[in-house]
Amino acid sequence: MERISTHQFMTLGAAVLMGTTSLPVASIVTGVGGRDGWMSVLPGLAVGIPYGLMVLSLVEQYPGKSLLQISETLFGKWIGKVIGIIYIxxxxxxxxxxxxxxxxxxxxxxxxxxxxxxxxxxxxxxxxYLVTSGIEVLARFSEVLFPLIVIALLLNVGLSIPRIEQGELLPILSQGLKPLFWAGIKVVPFAMTYILFLAGIAAFLPTGKKELGQFKTGIWRSLLLVGILDTLVVLMQILVFGPAETIRLDTDPMGICALEEGIGF
Amino acid sequence: MRGREEYGKLANNRLVVGQNKRDKEGENVRSWFKMIKELTIRPKGTRQIRKSPSYSFDDDLNKPLSGVTVKEILSNSSDVVFREFFLQGKERIPCILGAVDGLVDKNLLDQFILKPLMMDLVGHPELAQVTLANVVDITSQSLLPGLEIKKISKMREAVNAILSGDSVIFFGNLTEAIVIGARGWANRGVTEPLTESIVKGPREGFSETLRTNTSLLRRKIKHPSLRIVSLKLGELTNTDLVVTYIEKIASPDIVSEVFRRLGTIKMDSMLGNGYIEEMIEDNPYSPFPQISFTERPDVLAGKLLEGKVGIIVDGTPIVLVVPAVLSQFLNVNEDYYQRAMVAILARFVRYLGAFVAIVAPSIYISVTTFHQEIIPTGLLLSISAGRQGVPFPALLEALTMTVVLEILQEAGLRLPKPIGSTIGIVGALIIGDAAVKAGLVSPLMVIIIGLTAVASYAIPTFDLSLAVRLIRFPLMILAGVLGFFGVSVGLYVILIHLLGLRSFGVPYLSPLAPLRIRALLQDTLVRAPWWALKRRPQLMDVEEPRSGGKGRG
Known part of the structure; x- marks a missing residue:
């Protein structure tokens, strides 16, 4: 069985989370939480950490087994199959x-x-093509691409700085904490996709004691890293476009802006 | 009744004939499939290529040695010389000295073998004791002064020794003979290699003679741990081949894998490194080189000291080095002879050059065809002014120019030097200029193609620049069809392919993926100064060298 390293585990998880969140998250949290929505991204994603640790403890107890096999041993054949189908x-x-x-x-x-x-x-x-090449290649793929994505995102954020309008963020917390809570609830499903992914690669994780410890920090790190990056993205979109426009643009409009900025329009 | 029987028989016959026909068709289809399969899929186990025919003397070769039979076997070739003489000891022993004219050092044989035995030593007390029974021992122990002297007792050994350039003395009808290493043929000598020129560093290069090459290597690494293991390949060519590595630095897994893969080759001839390369590389359908080569002893020594394994083939100055990773094709030996700052800059330029050589034409095509909006207005105007009146779409224009470039390169490559430069001038300058003036291509396109060509020369290894030339075409077509999306799909496919590639168990993109951070910072994109290169590259964390990706190789 092919195994993936702890570093690959972190980048793969972060890449999955980044891929699902970075585009729609700004529009979603701003839609619910208004101009304070950016504050709810990190807490919302942090909900994933205990769930992630839960999956890891499953890996620890049933080493080398996939989610399907684990749920079959735990719940019996039929419920296990149903869970597998739902998962798929x-x-x-x-x-x-x-x-x-x-x-x-x-x-x-x-x-x-x-x-x-x-x-x-x-x-x-x-x-x-990627899937047929195997989990090893998939893990390396994320290992190569994730740093590039992070660099591109940071460049994106950095190059948009000249377009910031500071007034857009103010007033802070004008609606109280309640909208933040609801926006956080909207972010939680993204953390859950991460748990879904974790459960999917459970069978490929090495199960040594040292590695499991590293995986735990890996979960922390990837959620924190993506949370911070996403917060930055949301913050920047609100600062540049204002809340109303951010809600309307459900794709990543800054990419093109930054490109134009870079070329010098 | 009878008629019915006959009819039945006839029908039966017909049935049989029909069945035969069907069988034949089935066989035809099967043999077609078999042929296609043989032409496209490399066999997993033994690779038997072109069996050599059997000869009448094949049986003789396994028999006990006899000088007369050896003479018979070899007498049809005019270059094999047999000198018959008598040794006057206690008995008068008839001797035959066999050698290939041109492969042996005649002077050495005359002065140190024939002259002592026939003239100088006559009357010598040792020679006086010689009888047919003890002639081999006495001559080899105390009469012949040569360094390389060996006793043999098999016919095959004698024939191989003579044809390899050694000379053999047969005594009467004895089944033992003496091989004298007196090889001395014309060779090119140690010259500076043309393919890997260098500004600051050693100038000597390998030549076609195996022994010279191993001696050049031995002069670099004077330590008993340097292993030089000999093999023979090719039933007709009997080519010598040496596998070399440094014990405890090279991974034993890789060394044994090299021997295993070389062992699967069953071929009648072995005339160059390419024969071996295609037989033992991991993925025969990858455009990327999975085995690196060098013509320089210093490079080979450096690679061996990193834990790699070298394969030196007699008859070619090209030495194969395994395993290979992508980044090493963009490094040159001069990086290690220059100061680190200079080397870092040079490497950066090379990586940039490789990137430009791959994507420059496709980016031009996609920008001018699909994404005009990202061109600043001033540039857009000048581009469209240049393209005014050009009758072809950008893709066709770029493809034509690239094909012309390939033709120019191929045409100039094999011409004698003085004519080669003329081709360059005529092709690049005159045709390019005329094509622009005639409005066939836009000036910017000429610039892009020129840039691509120059950038691809920044790739230091020939193999990798060939790979880049190969993948440039599909990328250009993708760019012409789908713009940036096509280019990115193409680049992703290349990336996934590279990530899945292994060379003798080592992932091809290591140390980038799987990430080995120290090796990456130490000696991949940059080279740290020598005082910082504390550890050997960690590329040797090999898992199952046999797998070669997914059970291939």
Whole structure:
């Protein structure tokens, strides 16, 4: 069985979380929490940490077994199968959602005349190639790409600084803490997709005592890292576009802005 | 009744014929499949290529030694010389000295073998005791002064020794003979290699003679741990081949894997390194080189000291080094001879050059075809002015120019130097200039293609620049069809392919992925100063070298 290293575990998890959150999160939290929505991203994602540790303890108790096998031993054959099917359906749904989003961004902002199915097909082919290459390659893929994504995001945020309008954030907490709570609830599902992913790769994790300890810090780190980056992204979008516009733009509008900024329009 | 029987028989026959026909068709289809399979899939176990025919003397070769038979076997070739003489000891012993004219040092044989035995030593007390029974021992122990002297007793050994350039003395009808190492053929000598030129560093390069090459290596690493293991490959060519590594530095897994893979080769001939390379590389369908080569002893020594394994083949100055990782194809030996600051800059330039060589044409195509909005207005105007009147779409324009570039490169490569430069001038300057003036291509396109060509020369290894040339075309087509999306899909596919590739068990993109942070910072994108290179590169964390990705190789 192929195994992945602790570092790969962290980057893979962070990449999954980043991929699902970075685009829609700003629009979602601002929609519920208004101009204070950015404060709810980090607490919302932090909910994932205890759940992640729970999955790890399952890995510890049933080393080398997949989610399906674990639930079959715990709940019996049929309930286990049902859980497996639900798991597959949810993962498929989420994957499709993500693919659709990516295709949508491409079609709306980059190549408007090309049908969206072309982008989706390209994405599906890539994913298939990646999956058939095995978990090792998948882990290395995230290891190579995640740092690049982080750099690109930071550049994005950094290059947008000249467009900041400071007034957009004020007044802080004008509605009290209640909207923050509801916005946080909206972020929790993203943390849960991370748990879903964790459960999926459970069978590929090494189960030594030292590694499990490192995995625990890995979960902390990836959630914290992505939480901070997402907070930055949301903050920046609110600062640049204002809350109303941020809610309307459910894709990442800063990419194009930053590109224009960089080239010097 | 009878008629019916006959009819039945006939029908039966027909049935049989029909069945035969069907069988034949089935066999045809099967043999077609078999042929396609043989042409496209590399066999997993033994790789038997081109069996050599059997000869009448094959049986003789396994028999006990006899000088007369050896003479018979080799007498058809005019270059094999047999000198017959008598040794006057206690008995008068008829002797035959066999050697290949041109492969032996005649002077050495005359002065130190024939002259003592026939003239100088006549009357010597040792020689006086010689009988047919003890002639081999006495001559080899006390009469012949040569350094390389060996006793043999098999026919095959004698024939191989003569054909490899040694000379053999047969005594009467004895089944033992003496091999004298007196090789001395014309060779190119140790010259500076053309493919790996260098400004600051040693100039000597390998040559075609195996022994010279191992001696050059031994002069670099004077330690008993340097292992030089000999093998022979090729049933007809009998090519010598040496596997070399440093014990306890090279991973034993990799060394044994090299021997295992070399052992699977069953071939009649072995005329160069390419034969071996294609037989033992992990993924035969990757455009990327998975085995590196060098012509320089200093490079080989450096690689061996990093824990790699070298394969030196007789008859070629190219030495194969395994395992290979991608980053090493962008490093040159001069990085280690220059100061670190200079080396870091040079490496940066090379990585940049490689990137430009891969994506420059496809980015130009996608920008001009799909993403005009990201071009600043001033530049956009000048580009469109340049493209005014060009009748082709950017993709076709770029493809044509790249193909022309490939033709120019290929044409110039094998021409004698003085004509080669003319090709460059005529091709690049005159045709390029005329094409722009005639409105066939835009000036910017010429600039892009020129930039691509120059950038690809910044890739120091020939193998990698070939790979870059290969993957440039699909990327250009993807760019012409889907713009940036196509280019990014292409780059992702290349990345996934590279991530899945292994060379003798070592992941091809290590130390980048799987990440080995120290090796990455120490000697990959940059080279740390020598005082900071405290550890050997950690690329040797090998898991199952046999797997070669997924059970391939």
């Amino acid at each position: 359906i949810i993962s498929g749904y989420l994957g499709g959602l993500l693919l659709g989003q990516a295709g949508d961004i491409y079609q709306v902002s980059i190549m408007t005349l090309t049908p969206i199915s072309v982008f989706e097909l390209g994405g599906i082919l890539l994913v298939f």
